[in-house]
Amino acid sequence: MSATGIIETQTLEVSLGPQHPSTHGVFRMDVVLDGERVVKLKPVMGYLHRNHEQLAEKMAWLGSMPYTDRLDYFCSMTNNWAYALAVEKLAGIKVPERAEYIRVIMAELTRLLNHSCAVGFLFSDCGAWFTPILYALRERERILDFFETVSGARMMCNYMRFGGVRVDLNDESLTMARDLVVRWPAFLDEFEKLLLANEVFLARTQRVGILPRELAINASISGPMARASGVEYDIRKVDKYGVYDRFDFRVPVGEKGDTFDRFMIRILEMRESVKILEQALRNIPAGPFIAPEVKLRNFRVPAGDGYGRIEAPKGELGFYLVSEGGAKPYRYHVRPPSFINLTVLEDMCLGHKVADAVIILGSVDIVLGEVDR
Amino acid sequence: MSRFLGKGLIDGLIVTTKNFVGSYFDGGRKDRMFTYQYPEERMKLPENSRSFPFLVYDGAPENMRCTACKICEMECPAQCIYIVMERDANGKPRQRPKVFDIDTSVCMQCGICAEVCPFDSIKMDCDFERSKHGRFEDLLAHLPELLKSNEYYHQIKPAEATRVDATRRPTKKPTDGTATERK
Amino acid sequence: MIPTVEQVREMLATKAASLTVEREQLLAVANFLKTEPQLQFDFCSCVTAVDYIKQDCIEVVYHLYSVALKHGPLALKVRAPRALEQCRVPSLTPVWRGCEFQEREAFDLFGVKFDGHPDLRRILMWDEFVDHPMRKDYVPPMDYEWEPTPHGETLARAKAQGGVVPASVLEAKK
Numbered sequence: 001m002s003a004t005g006i007i008e009t010q011t012l013e014v015s016l017g018p019q020h021p022s023t024h025g026v027f028r029m030d031v032v033l034d035g036e037r038v039v040k041l042k043p044v045m046g047y048l049h050r051n052h053e054q055l056a057e058k059m060a061w062l063g064s065m066p067y068t069d070r071l072d073y074f075c076s077m078t079n080n081w082a083y084a085l086a087v088e089k090l091a092g093i094k095v096p097e098r099a100e101y102i103r104v105i106m107a108e109l110t111r112l113l114n115h116s117c118a119v120g121f122l123f124s125d126c127g128a129w130f131t132p133i134l135y136a137l138r139e140r141e142r143i144l145d146f147f148e149t150v151s152g153a154r155m156m157c158n159y160m161r162f163g164g165v166r167v168d169l170n171d172e173s174l175t176m177a178r179d180l181v182v183r184w185p186a187f188l189d190e191f192e193k194l195l196l197a198n199e200v201f202l203a204r205t206q207r208v209g210i211l212p213r214e215l216a217i218n219a220s221i222s223g224p225m226a227r228a229s230g231v232e233y234d235i236r237k238v239d240k241y242g243v244y245d246r247f248d249f250r251v252p253v254g255e256k257g258d259t260f261d262r263f264m265i266r267i268l269e270m271r272e273s274v275k276i277l278e279q280a281l282r283n284i285p286a287g288p289f290i291a292p293e294v295k296l297r298n299f300r301v302p303a304g305d306g307y308g309r310i311e312a313p314k315g316e317l318g319f320y321l322v323s324e325g326g327a328k329p330y331r332y333h334v335r336p337p338s339f340i341n342l343t344v345l346e347d348m349c350l351g352h353k354v355a356d357a358v359i360i361l362g363s364v365d366i367v368l369g370e371v372d373r
Numbered sequence: 374m375s376r377f378l379g380k381g382l383i384d385g386l387i388v389t390t391k392n393f394v395g396s397y398f399d400g401g402r403k404d405r406m407f408t409y410q411y412p413e414e415r416m417k418l419p420e421n422s423r424s425f426p427f428l429v430y431d432g433a434p435e436n437m438r439c440t441a442c443k444i445c446e447m448e449c450p451a452q453c454i455y456i457v458m459e460r461d462a463n464g465k466p467r468q469r470p471k472v473f474d475i476d477t478s479v480c481m482q483c484g485i486c487a488e489v490c491p492f493d494s495i496k497m498d499c500d501f502e503r504s505k506h507g508r509f510e511d512l513l514a515h516l517p518e519l520l521k522s523n524e525y526y527h528q529i530k531p532a533e534a535t536r537v538d539a540t541r542r543p544t545k546k547p548t549d550g551t552a553t554e555r556k
Numbered sequence: 557m558i559p560t561v562e563q564v565r566e567m568l569a570t571k572a573a574s575l576t577v578e579r580e581q582l583l584a585v586a587n588f589l590k591t592e593p594q595l596q597f598d599f600c601s602c603v604t605a606v607d608y609i610k611q612d613c614i615e616v617v618y619h620l621y622s623v624a625l626k627h628g629p630l631a632l633k634v635r636a637p638r639a640l641e642q643c644r645v646p647s648l649t650p651v652w653r654g655c656e657f658q659e660r661e662a663f664d665l666f667g668v669k670f671d672g673h674p675d676l677r678r679i680l681m682w683d684e685f686v687d688h689p690m691r692k693d694y695v696p697p698m699d700y701e702w703e704p705t706p707h708g709e710t711l712a713r714a715k716a717q718g719g720v721v722p723a724s725v726l727e728a729k730k
Contacts, residue, residue, distance in 0.1 A: 054689065059450055063450035064450070066483035131389060149420075193384055193388055194388045197381030197384060199378060199379065218652060220653075220655075233599075238626050305617075320602055322606055331607075333602070335604075340658065342657065
């Protein structure tokens with residue numbers, strides 16, 4: 001201590017992770033702290049790198065479909081759809097109408113799955129130990145049971161095929177889906193009542209982790225995180241892939257871009273997904289569930305390259321495929337939303353405390369299977 | 374009621390208490406609690422549920438449907454199937470596998486082998502209680518362990534098995550009368 | 557050469573809009589595409605590299621969209637030679653911040669160096685890793701772990717390396 005009485009301080013380097021009860025996977029953040037405030041933050045990833053892109057170059061086009069399930073392991077149906085869409089775009093395959101409706105139903109159920117889980121885990125990060133998670137998981141179990149009835153597996157569904165889906169939905173499955181969807185608004189009301197006005201939650205999430213709109217666009221942020229910052233961009237409305245242009249739904253857009261907005265956007269998106277599901281389950285037509293000209297074995301894609309993307313629950317999931325006309329892809333690249341959404345983690349966390357850094361990471365909603373592939 | 378500090382907390386606690394108390398009564402229990410007291414209670418698995426593959430035989434294990442065409446071995450994304458065709462004394466193929474190994478530590482239960490099989494011989498089981506004590510050899514499933522009867526298939530997947538029985542063409546295998554050594 | 561607005565518009569009307577530029581003009585073209593008021597490509601969605609070993613080059617592809625005008629995609633492609641010392645491309649991170657992690661990944665897996673990137677280091681592989689795994693001529697190191705059911709080339713390598721293959725597996729393969 002010097003004569004004038006000023007205490008010298010030092011910054012502290014802490015490594016948050018890779019095993020940490022509140023990070024969503026094996027992910028590490030090297031933070032430099034001044035007291036409790038974050039001065040610098042570098043995300044470190046690669047703990048779950050499984051070389052998915054190189055595996056795909058060695059396998060037939062269909063063989064990578066089960067591997068895409070394991071990219072974002074919470075939402076396997078949307079991963080499958082993104083890959084099938086990219087291949088169909090490159091090969092020029094037309095998908096029958098019933099298959100498109102089935103795909104929309106599965107994708108919106110996946111969105112409900114993912115957002116309820118993300119919101120539940122965000123509450124766990126805030127400290128509400130396990131109750132909100134279990135409330136969310138209770139409804140999620142019903143959707144997982146429905147997926148098991150239709151495709152055979154709860155999470156790794158491997159359900160979409162090029163030109164359609166693998167098996168058809170029969171009347172029992174449709175009834176099960178309708179019963180599911182009918183219960184969902186009541187669950188959302190209860191969830192909101194449980195947590196939305198909670199003063200502790202509001203104090204911890206409002207004005208924390210603000211992401212400005214221009215930075216969100218420049219940093220290629222997509223999904224609920226971008227919409228919470230005021231970017232009105234939803235790929236379902238812009239690209240109109242599948243049959244999304246037939247459904248009447250709104251896209252919620254936030255104003256401030258803080259953690260609370262990201263949380264609220266997910267709750268509102270769940271309500272919009274329920275609307276889409278009601279319309280889809282009502283209007284689903286009869287017909288073939290897969291394009292008959294597509295072969296299962298020795299499927300070849302004409303030479304060329306193409307990029308196909310969908311609005312996955314976490315953001316924009318895209319596949320860039322280069323084909324040389326053969327039975328295997330020449331280059332297969334996944335554009336993962338969680339990986340790119342992590343670009344701005346440092347900007348959002350600077351100046352906040354360590355505990356806030358954990359919550360901000362929770363609101364980005366990453367899943368390591370996608371970040372590391 | 375006007376908002377006061379703490380109202381949000383109290384509202385939340387009311388919801389939790391309702392759930393807690395309601396779970397003691399039957400109406401609340403069916404709705405709220407979804408835990409099955411395993412292993413005394415088991416959930417009824419849906420028919421389509423898939424776990425590891427198995428081979429189907431009609432009647433007796435010698436009448437297995439598999440002809441060792443190796444299509445499932447080629448199409449498996451994880452490369453976990455290993456097949457060797459049985460050959461008779463002259464070296465002619467006998468349209469049945471001598472060796473059919475599935476490495477269940479690698480298999481990812483995707484079901485592509487069952488989809489591409491042209492003879493409806495490899496199908497997906499739904500048995501998930503398959504723990505073993507060893508990590509390597511015990512998880513390698515050989516041919517005798519994989520062969521299960523068509524009646525078993527009807528038992529686990531009645532609708533699918535009936536559909537398969539109606540549409541499949543019976544496989545013709547060479548019967549040359551010479552029995553060869555099989556492991 | 558920097559394209560005109562009409563040329564880009566025509567490209568966007570086709571199904572696969574792609575623009576190949578030379579390395580020297582990459583930054584100028586990128587700035588033009590971002591700032592031109594009729595194009596406004598402000599969202600760089602996907603950055604990846606492709607190893608064309610037969611044409612002896614590595615091609616870096618940028619997929620651009622426009623949030624303001626809701627059009628896209630436009631694929632901006634640039635080629636660099638495969639040899640590690642000459643494999644350099646100007647970085648577009650100063651133009652679109654979203655390229656930051658993806659360019660790091662292209663460097664990590666393909667060896668393409670991006671000049672002007674703020675923090676170019678390995679992202680998915682660990683820092684001491686040598687070589688670039690996604691290149692077509694990458695040979696995995698001979699340190700495989702014993703596999704329970706090796707067959708084909710893995711079995712041959714196991715035997716050559718003195719790997720342990722259990723007797724029951726060898727018996728089954730007779």
